[in-house]
Amino acid sequence: MIGTNNAGSNSPKQIAEGVTAIVRQLQKKTPKTQILLLATFPRGANPKDGRRQVNEKSNAIVAKLAADANVTYLDIGKEFLGEGGSLSKDIMPDLLHLSEKGYTIWASSIEKTVAKLMVE
Numbered sequence: 001m002i003g004t005n006n007a008g009s010n011s012p013k014q015i016a017e018g019v020t021a022i023v024r025q026l027q028k029k030t031p032k033t034q035i036l037l038l039a040t041f042p043r044g045a046n047p048k049d050g051r052r053q054v055n056e057k058s059n060a061i062v063a064k065l066a067a068d069a070n071v072t073y074l075d076i077g078k079e080f081l082g083e084g085g086s087l088s089k090d091i092m093p094d095l096l097h098l099s100e101k102g103y104t105i106w107a108s109s110i111e112k113t114v115a116k117l118m119v120e
Contacts, residue, residue, distance in 0.1 A: 003040045003058055004051070004096065012057035015040075019062045023071060034117040036110065037065055039075035043096050047085040072117060076109040 002022060003015040010018075019037075026035055039059040044052040059075060066073035080091050080102060087095055091102040098106065 004043060004055060007040075007043070007051035007054040007058075010054075012054050012061060015054070015058035016061035019058070020065060023062075023065055023068075027068070027070065031070075033070065034120055035071045036113060036117060037062065037071055037073045038110070039063070039073070039077055041092075041098075042077045042080060042085075042087055043092070045087055045095055049095075072113060074110060074113055076106065079105050079109045 002019050006015050006018070023035060023037060026033060039062075040055040042052050043049065043055065047053075059077075063073045063075070065071045080087060082088055089095065091099055091105065093099055
């Protein structure tokens with residue numbers, strides 16, 4: 001969950017640079033590892049939330065890392081959202097951290113991709 005805590009103080013570009021540095025370090029240390037790079041989850045009650053917008057912009061930048069053969073980018077953010085892009089406190093009680101229901105959504109949303117990557 002890299003990046004979301006930086007959304008209040010860093011630009012999308014700075015956040016993306018940090019995520020990229022971590023991915024590059026993983027690739028350097030373990031070049032055969034398949035990396036599942038998840039988009040930073042949405043935060044804030046609605047799409048107008050400034051931190052959500054920062055996360056969306058940084059996600060657009062880091063999505064390009066999927067051009068690398070061993071990086072799979074997956075954005076499951078919409079799975080947490082309700083009507084009109086609203087974020088329920090049932091899923092993220094403080095509009096940032098996941099509830100048990102949120103973790104269940106996360107797990108089920110990545111399960112097929114993880115299984116595929118485990119075979120590769």
